Amino acid sequence: MNTPDQRPAADRQAPLLEARDVSRLFAIRGSGGLFRPARMQRAVDGVSVVVHPGEVVALVGESGSGKTTLGRMLLGLTAPSSGSILYRGTDIRTLPADAARRFRREVQVVFQDSGGSLNPRHPIARAIALPLQYNRGLDAAAIAHEVDALLDQVGLPPAHFRHRLPHELSGGQRQRVGIARALASQPAVIIADEPVSALDVSVRAQILRLMADLRRDRGLAYLFITHDLGVVRALADRVVVMTGGKVVESGDADTVLDRPAHAYTRQLLAATPVPDPRRQWEATTDTASA
Numbered sequence: 001m002n003t004p005d006q007r008p009a010a011d012r013q014a015p016l017l018e019a020r021d022v023s024r025l026f027a028i029r030g031s032g033g034l035f036r037p038a039r040m041q042r043a044v045d046g047v048s049v050v051v052h053p054g055e056v057v058a059l060v061g062e063s064g065s066g067k068t069t070l071g072r073m074l075l076g077l078t079a080p081s082s083g084s085i086l087y088r089g090t091d092i093r094t095l096p097a098d099a100a101r102r103f104r105r106e107v108q109v110v111f112q113d114s115g116g117s118l119n120p121r122h123p124i125a126r127a128i129a130l131p132l133q134y135n136r137g138l139d140a141a142a143i144a145h146e147v148d149a150l151l152d153q154v155g156l157p158p159a160h161f162r163h164r165l166p167h168e169l170s171g172g173q174r175q176r177v178g179i180a181r182a183l184a185s186q187p188a189v190i191i192a193d194e195p196v197s198a199l200d201v202s203v204r205a206q207i208l209r210l211m212a213d214l215r216r217d218r219g220l221a222y223l224f225i226t227h228d229l230g231v232v233r234a235l236a237d238r239v240v241v242m243t244g245g246k247v248v249e250s251g252d253a254d255t256v257l258d259r260p261a262h263a264y265t266r267q268l269l270a271a272t273p274v275p276d277p278r279r280q281w282e283a284t285t286d287t288a289s290a
């Protein structure tokens with residue numbers, strides 16, 4: 001058959017992002033000495049995770065279970081001690097220069113406190129403009145136009161917000177800036193590491209709504225890292241449950257939440273204060289946007 005798709009086969013069929021049997025060891029602080037080797041801790045231990053284009057995968061587990069370390073490995077910020085990270089089917093260590101650039105552009109991150117990483121002396125327009133300059137090589141007029149469009153998309157009216165400094169914004173508004181900055185690179189997937197954990201419940205619902213809308217409008221994929229199962233049902237297609245650096249359960253979101261197979265998942269569910277996350281989320285969002 002004749003196919004117009006000239007990309008390599010791996011590009012068409014492979015998952016967007018994949019961790020294949022990755023582990024990461026860290027030296028336990030204070031454990032080493034002059035004649036004593038440091039004791040090592042497995043922050044991540046033989047984990048495999050796949051994110052397909054347009055898919056939302058929730059990575060859940062209590063604090064210290066290795067979620068952030070796995071996220072950083074998927075971003076190429078932390079090297080695995082063993083195993084590999086694949087981007088569109090290719091080990092990120094062997095990506096040719098142009099594919100490596102595409103990887104850095106297409107795989108973006110939103111942190112718990114994106115505001116904390118904004119330069120306090122620079123208006124927020126500048127933070128959003130940087131990736132437009134570096135990743136997309138736009139000129140000044142195109143950048144100004146695009147910054148306004150991005151602010152608009154994340155619900156910050158540009159005329160009111162473009163010249164604001166980070167400290168003039170609320171936590172939720174700063175998180176919107178963090179999302180706009182990630183979007184500026186035209187990502188295919190966003191690693192969202194506890195993106196709403198630091199926010200009030202009502203603001204949390206608004207940011208989740210924004211992320212869901214962006215996913216719908218842009219076909220974005222997320223690896224959504226959270227310790228809160230209350231947000232998972234509303235957003236996730238699949239859930240991966242981690243504890244002690246290992247995956248103990250993974251599968252379709254509804255299945256994992258309704259019929260958890262592992263005792264640890266049942267414990268997490270029991271600790272979640274929201275009885276019906278989906279209904280709760282919608283109710284909160286409706287009042288918040290009214």
Ligand SMILES: Nc1ncnc2c1ncn2[C@@H]1O[C@H](COP(=O)(O)OP(=O)(O)O)[C@@H](O)[C@H]1O
Nearest residue numbers: 026027043061062063064065066067068069070
């Ligand atoms: N840079 C580091 N140096 C030493 N230990 C680390 C480092 N990063 C994470 N760890 C340890 O690895 C484990 C997993 O941490 P992390 O990935 O942050 O988990 P989570 O995001 O699920 O809370 C923790 O015990 C943490 O102390």
Ligand SMILES: [Mg+2]
Nearest residue numbers: 067068069193
């Ligand atoms: Mg973390």
